[in-house]
Every structure is written in C-alpha cells, then in structure tokens.
Amino acid sequence: MPPRLDVDARRAQLARAVWHVVLTQGVGAVSVRTVAHEAGVAVGSLRHVFPTRAELLEFSAELIVQRAAERVRAVPQDGDPLAHALAVLEELLPLDATRRAEMEVNLALVAEAPALPRLAAIRDEAAAGIALLCRQAVERLGGRDDESTVRRLHALLDGLALHLLSQEPGEDVTWARALLRAELERIASHHG
Structure with missing residues (x-):
C-alpha cells in the first residue's frame, strides 16, 4: 500500500481535477471517467481512491472548506481588531482567481446537495463555521453580540460573494472591501 502522503496527494489531485471539470464543463459533466481523464490517471486508479462519484464530489467540497x-488560520493576529476581522472575513470572499474558482465550484456542488445528503452536511458545516467567524469578529470588535448582528454580517458576506461572482473576473473589488469595512466599523461603533 502506498504511503499516506501519496494517497492524500492523489486525493487532492483528483479534487482539483473535479474543480476543473466543474469550471469548464459544469457539475453535470463530473464522472469518474471525465475526472480520471482530466487528472491523467486510469479509471481504476481513481476508483481505488474514490469508489463512487459521490465520494469524489464530497471530498472536493471538503477540500474547498479545508x-x-x-x-x-494563517491570518496573523495583530493588535488591531478591525484589521484582523477584515483580513479574516476577506478570506471568505472571491477576491482573487483562486477564491473565485473555489466559490464557483462550491456553489455548483451545493446545487448537488438534494441528491447527495453529505454535500448538504458539508454546506451546513461550512455555514456554521462562517457564522462562528462572524460571531468572533463581532466579539473582537466589542460590538453587540446578538444574533441579529451576527446574521447581518453573515448575510453581507454571502451577498458580497454572490455579487463578486456576478462581475467579470479582474474587475475592481475595492467596493466589496469598502462595504465590508464599513459594516465592521459600524459594529465596532455600537458597543454593548
């Protein structure tokens, strides 16, 4: 049996192939055969790692979240709570080509959730994680830690993400950063 690192690397390689197929052909084109072809591996080799299409899609979604x-986690904790909150939450927005591709694939995979309940669970876990990050941002900013404030921030992030996806790649994204910063400043200004 190959070392675990090789299996993990193969799984990531196959997930990236899924992402490429989704981005270029749509999620409906994802099959064991098309992903194997995209990854340059034999179908049997892919099936050894992911026996089913469902497992392949599920891992691909989990890797986006990861x-x-x-x-x-890589955002440095500095002394400025506003700058930190902004940097953390910007990581959840499609502000560059990599995050844009991940968001597009994520939305396509979420659309498959009715047929694959594990994808719905992954979606729900990711949403809970984003809600937690929003709650932590509100707390660090000294804002009112109520459900309304957290939901408003979460909804703003979701809306910004969709609006960013609707514009052409490479278009100006400073407006989204400015809106997020303004909301964080609003939260910080409304203490307890």
Whole structure:
C-alpha cells in the first residue's frame, strides 16, 4: 500500500481535477471517467481512491472548506481588531482567481446537495463555521453580540460573494472591501 502522503496527494489531485471539470464543463459533466481523464490517471486508479462519484464530489467540497479554513488560520493576529476581522472575513470572499474558482465550484456542488445528503452536511458545516467567524469578529470588535448582528454580517458576506461572482473576473473589488469595512466599523461603533 502506498504511503499516506501519496494517497492524500492523489486525493487532492483528483479534487482539483473535479474543480476543473466543474469550471469548464459544469457539475453535470463530473464522472469518474471525465475526472480520471482530466487528472491523467486510469479509471481504476481513481476508483481505488474514490469508489463512487459521490465520494469524489464530497471530498472536493471538503477540500474547498479545508483550504478556506487554512487561509483563515494563517491570518496573523495583530493588535488591531478591525484589521484582523477584515483580513479574516476577506478570506471568505472571491477576491482573487483562486477564491473565485473555489466559490464557483462550491456553489455548483451545493446545487448537488438534494441528491447527495453529505454535500448538504458539508454546506451546513461550512455555514456554521462562517457564522462562528462572524460571531468572533463581532466579539473582537466589542460590538453587540446578538444574533441579529451576527446574521447581518453573515448575510453581507454571502451577498458580497454572490455579487463578486456576478462581475467579470479582474474587475475592481475595492467596493466589496469598502462595504465590508464599513459594516465592521459600524459594529465596532455600537458597543454593548
């Protein structure tokens, strides 16, 4: 049996192939055969790692969440709560080509949730994680920690993400950063 690192690397390679198929052909084109072809591996090799299409899609969704979580954890904790909150929450927005591709794939995979309940669970876990980050941002800013404030911030993030996806790649994104900063400043200004 190959070392675990090789299996993990193969799983990530196959997930990236899923993402490419979704981005270029749509989620309906994702099959064991098309992903194997995209990854340059034999169908049997892919099936050894992911026996079913469902497992392949589920891992691909989990990897998107994992990558976003790693980016969030990598944001340095400095003394400025506003700058930190802004940097953390910006990691959840499609502000560059990588995050845009992840968001597009994520939305396509979420659309598959009715047929694959595990995708719905992954979606719900990711939403809970975003809600937690919003709650932490509100707390760090000294804002009113009520459900309304947290939901408003979460809804703003979701709305910004969709609006950013609706514009052409490479278009100006400073407006989204400015809106997010303004909301965080509003939260900070409304203490207890």
